[in-house]
Structures are given as structure tokens and as C-alpha cells.
Amino acid sequence: MAKHHVSTTVNGDAVEFLCETEQTLLDCLRDELDLTGAKEGCSSGDCGACSVMLDGRLVCSCLVLGVEANGKKVETIEGMASGEKLHPLQQKFLEHAALQCGICTPGFLIAAKALLEKNNNPTETEVRYWLAGNLCRCTGYDKIIRAVMDTAEDMRKGA
Ligand code: FES
Ligand code: FES
Numbered sequence: 269m270a271k272h273h274v275s276t277t278v279n280g281d282a283v284e285f286l287c288e289t290e291q292t293l294l295d296c297l298r299d300e301l302d303l304t305g306a307k308e309g310c311s312s313g314d315c316g317a318c319s320v321m322l323d324g325r326l327v328c329s330c331l332v333l334g335v336e337a338n339g340k341k342v343e344t345i346e347g348m349a350s351g352e353k354l355h356p357l358q359q360k361f362l363e364h365a366a367l368q369c370g371i372c373t374p375g376f377l378i379a380a381k382a383l384l385e386k387n388n389n390p391t392e393t394e395v396r397y398w399l400a401g402n403l404c405r406c407t408g409y410d411k412i413i414r415a416v417m418d419t420a421e422d423m424r425k426g427a
Contacts, residue, residue: 276337278303279347287334294318296334297344305345305374309403316402319375320344326382328401345374348381357381357419364415368406376402380416388423
């Protein structure tokens with residue numbers, strides 16, 4: 269069957285690609301656009317490793333079809349740093365050693381960024397609930413939660 273032509277915006281750049289009807293957005297990002305930051309953990313919407321923003325909404329890209337990105341704005345982990353300058357969340361994850369293997373990290377960062385853009389003064393419980401859809405099998409959650417809380421505090425201070 270003929271492939272679909274998708275026109276979208278990824279991290280601010282106009283992008284076009286061809287994909288099969290059944291290809292997920294995650295597969296399109298990784299296989300068609302070489303954006304391998306979003307990870308495939310479960311392929312069933314349970315782990316959050318594939319998290320991206322689609323028109324400002326946090327989504328599991330394994331549950332979205334590539335064709336659904338047509339005409340929409342996609343934001344991935346590749347767009348989080350500004351050139352060499354890490355996003356404050358990325359910096360705090362490093363400072364707090366909030367990662368080990370790193371498979372879950374892009375998803376946590378995308379999800380945490382979405383939270384802090386809505387609410388830069390979350391309680392720890394709110395952070396834990398917000399990130400409940402992101403699973404980490406090696407770091408444990410405390411360092412990740414500390415990194416997010418610390419970033420939020422800096423944001424409030426205007427750092
Ligand atoms: S790979 Fe998408 S939620 Fe796990
Ligand atoms: S750092 Fe390995 S799964 Fe989270």
C-alpha cells in the first residue's frame with residue numbers, strides 16, 4: 269500500500285516524512301527521522317519512555333500513529349536543550365544523579381517539563397502523581413523527584 273505523506277513540525281522545524289498506516293509516532297521519530305531520544309519500553313502506554321508533546325499535550329508516542337502528527341507540532345527530548353546549554357531539568361537530573369541506564373530519562377524529562385510549565389510550585393505528591401506514568405527500573409524515584417522539585421524551586425527564584 270502507498271505510504272502516507274506527513275507534514276509536521278518537530279522541535280520547531282518543518283519536517284516531512286513517509287510512513288505506513290500502522291507506524292506509530294514513536295517508530296516514525298526513531299526510524300524515519302533518526303530522532304532516537306524517545307525510547308520504546310513497553311509499546312503499550314505503560315512506561316512513559318516514549319513521551320513526547322503533541323500540540324502541547326503530553327502523549328505516549330507508542331500510542332499515537334505517525335499519520336496523526338500531520339499538521340501538528342511535536343516536541344521531543346532532542347529539542348529540550350538550547351544548543352550546548354542544557355534545560356534546567358536536564359542539569360538537575362545530572363546534579364541529583366537521577367538516572368542510571370537512562371532509558372526512562374527522556375520520558376521523565378519531557379513529562380516533568382510539561383508539569384513545570386503548568387505549575388512551577390508543585391507539592392511532592394503532585395510531582396509523584398504527575399510522573400506516575402513514567403516507570404524507572406533502576407534509579408528509583410526519589411532522586412528524580414528531588415531533581416524536579418529542585419528545578420521548580422530554582423524556577424520560582426527566577427534562576
Ligand atoms: S513505550 Fe510507550 S508507554 Fe512504554
Ligand atoms: S534510569 Fe534505567 S530505567 Fe530509569
